[in-house]
Amino acid sequence: MNTIGDVVVVAPDSPQSGMGHAITVDSTLYVEKITIDDGPQNEYSCSGTPADCVKLGIREILKRTPDLCVSGINHGSNSSINVIYSGTMSAAIEAGIEGIPAIGFSLLDYNWGANFEHSQSFIKTITENTLKHGLPQGVVLNVNIPNVSKSKIKGIRVCRQAKANWVEKFDKRQSPMGKDYYWLAGKFVNLDQGEDTDEWALENNYVSVVPVQFDLTAYQSIKQINTWNLND
Template sequence: MEKDKPLILVTNDDGITAPGIRTLIEVMNEIGTVCVVAPDSPQSGMGHAITVNDTLYCDKVIIDKNAPQTEYSCSGTPADCVKLATNEILKRKPDLCVSGINHGSNSSINVIYSGTMSAAVEAGTSGIPAIGFSLLDYSLNANFEPIKAFVKKITLECLQNGLPKGVVLNVNFPKLSEKEIKGIKVCRQANAHWIENFDKRKSPLGREYYWLTGEFVNEDKGEDTDEWALKNGYVSVVPVQFDLTAHHVIKDINSWDI
């Protein structure tokens, strides 16, 4: 491990062979010494789930024999990957954890369901600066080339400036060419939600089952949100805190007769 280079932990939720993480590894190799610990299969929508009632496996693998990074394939969730990396695999705390690049949006309310962002939050809880990267393209064949320069720029700025304690970054990219992307905006999370439906069906054996469907509704008209930025051709950067306390409500609840 080169002492003058930052140690960067790379993970994701789409699985260790997904094109998004392979692109992220390529960019991180230009910046530091890279260790990859990522799920062995897709873990999208897992949120901050951890494995407590089953065994965990973590095997050293070689996916690209010509690349310098060290890689481990883990049977667990994205949060499991970060826990294993920081407690068992790495000999010291990494200088940065990057998660992604996710195939699909993690803007607005999607952040709470995201395995990509939960990996970043897990790192943040251990005092590791962390960034989750996502591209608004769900295709397995998504083109990540247009955003590589932006990923590198944001990563370098984070390493140089650091992040406040208790904060990680949620970065989302519009599906545009590099020339079409207008720039980077630091935003707040839009006030949006899903109107969910369950498509009820029957299996050939007559057993009922469900497919979750839904419509994303953005009721936030502000021009300082991640949804506005992405819709208008900008990269959105949202600082995310994982202290979930509603501090502004404490005074009101203290007035209750409890």
């Protein structure tokens, strides 16, 4: 991002996996200017969620609207239904609500030592195009990058979100004090055979770009539910 513009980083001070679009309403928030990496960017650490970081970044740190909000790059997929659980995407969506062009980037590698090198050129292309063309009102981008070497990546595809879910299998254990507890665990199931989905693109070594909206209205269902005659 330093090759594209003036960068201000506002990042959570702890991992935020599965944080969804949580915001901090019942607790206090801390922000601290810190130095993580060399470079011209300004870096801030925040005690809140990804969505909190965007709100604080705009109102208290920048005190202006930035040209772009980039979230991530996340370790692990935010494709298909994962967009709902994703802290990375909630930051992008929060910026979108504020009218800021926004992109969430994720690499399909959960490893802390993941190699992000091959992601760079795709991120640059998508970011520069977003700045050049803008994004439709109410839309942000969810970008996922396959975990394969750059030469194997066939290109970038604009996709729809695949129908998928997680079939949980809770891992039940007992504490040393004899109390039962659970770990959330599960298996990802792609229920969608379409070749226009993000899952298909990623499985076939394409970078997936899904335009994501935060108007959740199921417009096609309004007419149908009106036939229920709820006021009779």
